[in-house]
Amino acid sequence: MMRSGKLLKVFGEIDEKYIMEAETKMKYKKKFYKKPITLAAVLVLCVSVSGVIAIAKTGMLEGYFKDIIGKGGAAVGTSYENTTNEVNINIVEADDKLIAQVEMLYPDQVPYSELEEFGIESYKIVDEKGRIIKKGSVSMERIENRKVLFNIPLDGIPKGNYKLIVSKMVGGKKADQPLSIGIDWECEFTKE
Amino acid sequence: MDDKSILDLFNRRSETAITATADKYGKYLSGIACNILHDERDSDECVNDTYLRVWNAIPPHKPENLKTFLGKIVRNLALDKYKYYSREKRYAGQTKKAVEELEECLPSNNCIEQIISDKEFADILNLFLGNLPQLKRKIFVRRYWYLSSISEIAKDYSISESNAKIILFRTRNELKLFLEKEGVI
Numbered sequence: 001m002m003r004s005g006k007l008l009k010v011f012g013e014i015d016e017k018y019i020m021e022a023e024t025k026m027k028y029k030k031k032f033y034k035k036p037i038t039l040a041a042v043l044v045l046c047v048s049v050s051g052v053i054a055i056a057k058t059g060m061l062e063g064y065f066k067d068i069i070g071k072g073g074a075a076v077g078t079s080y081e082n083t084t085n086e087v088n089i090n091i092v093e094a095d096d097k098l099i100a101q102v103e104m105l106y107p108d109q110v111p112y113s114e115l116e117e118f119g120i121e122s123y124k125i126v127d128e129k130g131r132i133i134k135k136g137s138v139s140m141e142r143i144e145n146r147k148v149l150f151n152i153p154l155d156g157i158p159k160g161n162y163k164l165i166v167s168k169m170v171g172g173k174k175a176d177q178p179l180s181i182g183i184d185w186e187c188e189f190t191k192e
Numbered sequence: 193m194d195d196k197s198i199l200d201l202f203n204r205r206s207e208t209a210i211t212a213t214a215d216k217y218g219k220y221l222s223g224i225a226c227n228i229l230h231d232e233r234d235s236d237e238c239v240n241d242t243y244l245r246v247w248n249a250i251p252p253h254k255p256e257n258l259k260t261f262l263g264k265i266v267r268n269l270a271l272d273k274y275k276y277y278s279r280e281k282r283y284a285g286q287t288k289k290a291v292e293e294l295e296e297c298l299p300s301n302n303c304i305e306q307i308i309s310d311k312e313f314a315d316i317l318n319l320f321l322g323n324l325p326q327l328k329r330k331i332f333v334r335r336y337w338y339l340s341s342i343s344e345i346a347k348d349y350s351i352s353e354s355n356a357k358i359i360l361f362r363t364r365n366e367l368k369l370f371l372e373k374e375g376v377i
Contacts (some may be wrong), residue, residue, distance in 0.1 A: 001336050008287075011336050012267050013314035016260040018321050022333035023220075085233065090240045092210075092247045099207040102245075103214075105236065145215060149207050 012163050061086055061109055068180070074086060079111055080171075081182035089166060090187050091152075098152040098164065098189065100138075107146040111179055113173035117141060117149040125154075126162050140172050151159040163188050195258040202250040211244050217259060221266045228270035229338040230288050238273060242266040267337070287339055292361070297368045308376060320370045324363065331356060332363045357370065 002004035063083045088103040100120070119140035125133045134157060138150045152164070163192045169181040193212045201209035221242055226236035242265045255261035274287050308316075321329050331349060334340045340348075346356040 006366045007297065008291055008336065009268065009271055010310045010313050011294075011317060012264055012271070013310065014321060014333070014337065016257050018318070018329060018333050019260050019337055020257070020264060021326070022330045022337065043353075088236055090239055090243060092207075092244055094205050094207070099210075101207070101210055124351075127256075145211070147211055147214065149211065151207075 053140075059117060061106060063111075065111075077177065077180075077182040077183060083169070083181050083183045084185055086112070087169070087181075087183060087185075089187070091164060091187055091189060093154070093189055093191065096154050098154060100150045100152060100164075102148045102150065102169070104143070104146045105165065111171065111181075112146075114173055115170040115179070116143060116174060118143050119167060119170045119172070120150060120152075120168075121170040123152065123164060123166045124156065125152075126163050126165065133157055140178070157191055159191050161188065161190050199250065199254070200259060202247065210247060213243060213246065213262070214239075217262050220259065221262055224263055224266050226337060227269045227341075228267070230276050230287075234273055234277075235270070238266055238269045241269050245269075265333075290336060290339055293364060296364050297371065313376065316371070316374050316376060319374075320367055324366075328359055328363055331359050335360055 054108040055159075063080050063086055065078050066081050068077040068079050071158055086105050088101075088105060090101045090103070091098050093099075102118060102120075103120075104115075106112055107180040117140035122135070122137055124135035127133050136152075138152060141148045141150060163186055165186040166183055171179045173180055193216060198209055198212045198216065201212060218239065221239045222235055225238040226232070229235050229238065242262060245265050247264060271287075278288070321332070324332065327349065331345055333346050334348070335342075342353050342356050342360075346353040349356070351359075
């Protein structure tokens, strides 16, 4: 039975000239709709995480700065954690490599507004049984229009299904110490 | 960058094709996805999935109009996501209203799918749209293709919201009659 939801979908197949014609007056401003549950999760996270020395001031970000503690118990640096929802990673497989596009979703917010370069500090590729097939890092590339493209070579990896796991990224700015950025991101892919 | 150059990049499997597409059409695609999903993160996900779909589709596909090709993909992806999550009552807003409005055009016990394909149905919709006055057609497409809100449509076409609602209501009735006349319902 064709229900209205389906009719809406079939409506998507109308002639392109009508789609273009109706688009002329559209204004594209990004709308921000936040689900209450997400905001609640951010609040809980902000008050419960120990070792937090500074919470991102914007209220939009879920990430937080954290001291890196050295062997003697002293702070030896700062990292930025919990960025999974602040960075988009998108991969495509092409010619024996993965092309990863990393996009900063909040380029105007600290720390992203301060960064000039971005890299992958730690990634691993695991097979279907969870065995690590490859691990490594990708050196920092310049951020262009809030996005960075990386190549992750797949040479030597046989055909099959794998998972790319990214656990740490790194951001940089001229004359500054690189900022380690914690992320929890993974994506399955098939090498053909 | 013009569309031809972007398509050349896709055909040469150059990764800059994705950034060029995002730069040129990112806002357009986000606008469509946001209209349907009303959620920034889900919309971004759909837009990124669109880039992947396009990367996998070109080549061999050669879209005549890259913009609408991308628009159709992101719209379909967003509607799929909407359908999936609306079971959890996660989304509300324009899409739900638009779906309810379109229900008026279909009788509750119809079996269109059994006698007509999506393509044939789209052809009939094109015929219907082609017969509409331009303003009515634009407003109808804005509502049911772009899933724009009544207030946005009213503002963009400098008409009152009640006027926009009346135009849409009458056009839906005309569509229903047209579908009956064509023997679709």
